[in-house]
């Protein structure tokens with residue numbers, strides 16, 4: 153069933169379901185399976201609260217380690233599969249739970265935006 157989706161990219165109503173990819177910190181992923189990120193997406197809360205039920209989480213991967221060595225390659229790959237938006241996990245974006253904000257986040261954001269993808273900072277915090 154086709155459902156209208158509020159696009160964070162243009163602020164306009166789109167017929168196409170939004171496709172979302174998630175990038176997580178490679179270091180934090182050693183101890184975190186990403187439950188909070190997925191729970192927030194599944195419940196459409198916090199950073200996902202603007203999406204309706206038609207939004208799809210099509211990929212989740214880690215940055216590959218400092219300084220985000222595989223972000224460009226994998227974001228380019230998910231773009232081929234129709235990704236519109238890339239969320240950066242909350243652990244990358246904030247000083248929280250003993251983790252520090254990623255020191256490379258600005259360059260990571262830029263490399264994703266330069267591909268033409270919309271970047272949202274945060275997932276579940």
Ligand code: SF4
Nearest residue numbers: 177178215218220254
């Ligand atoms: S580049 Fe940032 S997000 Fe990636 S491992 Fe290093 S600190 Fe974590």
